[in-house]
Amino acid sequence: MASQLEQAMARAAASVEAAIDRLLIPTVRPEAPLWDAMRYGALGGGKRLRPFLVLESSGLFNVAPDHALRTGMAVELIHCYSLIHDDLPAMDNSDLRRGRPTVHRQFNEAVAVLAGDGLLTLAFEVLADAATHPDPSVRSALVMALAVAAGPSGMVGGQMLDLVAETTSFDLVETTRLQEAKTGALIRFSAEAGAILGGAGPEERRALENYARDIGLAFQIADDILDVEGSADAVGKPVGVDAAAGKATFVSLLGVEGARAEALRLADRAARHLDLFGTRAANLQGVAHFIVHRNA
Amino acid sequence: MASQLEQAMARAAASVEAAIDRLLIPTVRPEAPLWDAMRYGALGGGKRLRPFLVLESSGLFNVAPDHALRTGMAVELIHCYSLIHDDLPAMDNSDLRRGRPTVHRQFNEAVAVLAGDGLLTLAFEVLADAATHPDPSVRSALVMALAVAAGPSGMVGGQMLDLVAETTSFDLVETTRLQEAKTGALIRFSAEAGAILGGAGPEERRALENYARDIGLAFQIADDILDVEGSADAVGKPVGVDAAAGKATFVSLLGVEGARAEALRLADRAARHLDLFGTRAANLQGVAHFIVHRNA
Numbered sequence: 001m002a003s004q005l006e007q008a009m010a011r012a013a014a015s016v017e018a019a020i021d022r023l024l025i026p027t028v029r030p031e032a033p034l035w036d037a038m039r040y041g042a043l044g045g046g047k048r049l050r051p052f053l054v055l056e057s058s059g060l061f062n063v064a065p066d067h068a069l070r071t072g073m074a075v076e077l078i079h080c081y082s083l084i085h086d087d088l089p090a091m092d093n094s095d096l097r098r099g100r101p102t103v104h105r106q107f108n109e110a111v112a113v114l115a116g117d118g119l120l121t122l123a124f125e126v127l128a129d130a131a132t133h134p135d136p137s138v139r140s141a142l143v144m145a146l147a148v149a150a151g152p153s154g155m156v157g158g159q160m161l162d163l164v165a166e167t168t169s170f171d172l173v174e175t176t177r178l179q180e181a182k183t184g185a186l187i188r189f190s191a192e193a194g195a196i197l198g199g200a201g202p203e204e205r206r207a208l209e210n211y212a213r214d215i216g217l218a219f220q221i222a223d224d225i226l227d228v229e230g231s232a233d234a235v236g237k238p239v240g241v242d243a244a245a246g247k248a249t250f251v252s253l254l255g256v257e258g259a260r261a262e263a264l265r266l267a268d269r270a271a272r273h274l275d276l277f278g279t280r281a282a283n284l285q286g287v288a289h290f291i292v293h294r295n296a
Numbered sequence: 297m298a299s300q301l302e303q304a305m306a307r308a309a310a311s312v313e314a315a316i317d318r319l320l321i322p323t324v325r326p327e328a329p330l331w332d333a334m335r336y337g338a339l340g341g342g343k344r345l346r347p348f349l350v351l352e353s354s355g356l357f358n359v360a361p362d363h364a365l366r367t368g369m370a371v372e373l374i375h376c377y378s379l380i381h382d383d384l385p386a387m388d389n390s391d392l393r394r395g396r397p398t399v400h401r402q403f404n405e406a407v408a409v410l411a412g413d414g415l416l417t418l419a420f421e422v423l424a425d426a427a428t429h430p431d432p433s434v435r436s437a438l439v440m441a442l443a444v445a446a447g448p449s450g451m452v453g454g455q456m457l458d459l460v461a462e463t464t465s466f467d468l469v470e471t472t473r474l475q476e477a478k479t480g481a482l483i484r485f486s487a488e489a490g491a492i493l494g495g496a497g498p499e500e501r502r503a504l505e506n507y508a509r510d511i512g513l514a515f516q517i518a519d520d521i522l523d524v525e526g527s528a529d530a531v532g533k534p535v536g537v538d539a540a541a542g543k544a545t546f547v548s549l550l551g552v553e554g555a556r557a558e559a560l561r562l563a564d565r566a567a568r569h570l571d572l573f574g575t576r577a578a579n580l581q582g583v584a585h586f587i588v589h590r591n592a
Binding site for chain 1: 330381408412416426452453457460
């Protein structure tokens with residue numbers, strides 16, 4: 001029987017799936033391939049971890065569920081766009097994602113570039129819409145925070161560092177900075193979104209920031225371990241890729257056991273950052289450990 | 297001697313150039329190629345027509361120059377990102393833009409994808425920043441309008457239609473719809489931005505909308521004429537491309553003379569839409585004709 005956490009994650013994933021399905025309306029007009037590709041890239045799977053963090057952090061501050069869901073959808077659109085562009089032949093050149101052909105394999109490369117651009121732009125349309133929050137200063141703050149997290153000083157910059165890492169040996173400090181930008185920034189936004197939506201005070205906000213920084217890094221360390229120990233079937237994409245490319249990862253820098261210990265240490269610390277919220281933060285605390293123990 | 301309009305356009309272009317230069321701070325960190333590529337793609341030329349429209353429409357409503365400039369910069373970042381992605385091998389596969397190698401030729405394809413993503417994301421960061429307007433409802437309205445104009449129902453959708461048009465014969469209605477999305481939507485946003493920033497009334501807003509729709513189409517018709525009659529040196533990129541691809545354009549659908557007459561008709565009508573603003577709209581009226589008579 002699924003744990004309470006797993007049930008909550010499954011419910012959140014279903015809500016986000018349905019919300020994206022309603023947003024990306026299928027069309028029969030000539031530009032249909034664009035919408036089909038956006039739907040293909042944004043629907044049908046994924047853990048929806050980032051929206052889950054938005055929903056749970058929103059729950060700490062009694063944010064209206066609709067507002068949290070729309071914000072979670074926006075961050076998921078950004079995440080999905082980044083996967084589409086990262087998979088492109090000029091980038092990671094991946095054929096498989098979540099066990100299915102990647103967008104450029106299913107459609108073509110031009111459509112994949114545009115589908116990514118479209119999802120990225122839609123994310124900001126979703127946040128700026130009054131349906132996301134009645135207070136425009138909250139909407140502006142969300143747009144600002146997501147743009148910083150996703151842009152050249154955040155996720156896109158991390159992706160650039162990832163390209164540089166293919167031809168340069170990164171040490172632990174550089175690898176940490178790479179991952180904090182590439183995956184950490186969006187995870188941080190997700191955990192902080194509830195605080196923005198709910199007008200949280202500085203102490204609560206800082207607790208979520210610290211939590212998010214730790215789980216973001218733990219998430220990436222677990223990813224690196226999966227790349228070494230996971231099965232391609234479970235992960236839904238090829239494994240062993242980084243090792244084959246000779247790229248520095250937390251596993252190559254710390255060893256498998258050292259990486260696992262560090263991920264656990266971070267998960268424990270992340271959970272403790274949320275002690276001030278009491279039992280309301282139980283799911284967020286649980287997800288910190290889920291991230292480390294997942295097998296996909 | 298340059299006309300008053302040309303002087304105003306040159307001043308606006310210089311302001312935008314300087315503002316983008318200040319925004320995209322060169323960096324020596326490992327992700328430097330990303331920032332170099334964004335600077336390369338966003339600086340060093342272009343007519344800066346869209347920011348000019350933002351500045352001039354803002355002038356009608358006594359908008360603070362700094363607010364207008366930041367909004368103009370945001371729309372130019374979107375325009376520049378779209379050029380970088382459109383030039384990619386999988387899209388138009390262009391080697392030359394404004395007389396220089398395109399971003400993916402100067403850097404590489406992966407960096408070009410990321411530079412486009414970065415500029416697109418930065419545009420929304422610029423708009424959401426309090427420096428763009430003290431009223432967050434204005435900032436949210438700008439984000440919303442730009443996202444709609446640039447997204448899958450606007451520019452990105454138009455780019456998709458452009459791909460479809462390579463293998464399908466489009467008639468005049470379809471070609472008009474393609475161009476209204478691909479280039480028109482961003483031009484409309486630019487002309488309406490002043491009304492959003494200045495809190496214009498519905499009549500003034502409608503006048504700018506009508507003006508923008510007409511000059512957007514006139515702009516694209518003039519582009520199609522340049523593709524047939526222009527010189528590659530002046531235009532800064534290869535000409536005759538659409539004709540060689542057998543793609544429907546306003547010239548192939550209306551003939552050169554028919555297209556020219558239609559562009560002039562639209563420019564005249566566009567200028568008349570602004571009569572209610574009196575002489576304050578002289579530059580906007582002038583630019584409607586400039587668009588038709590330009591040689592680059």
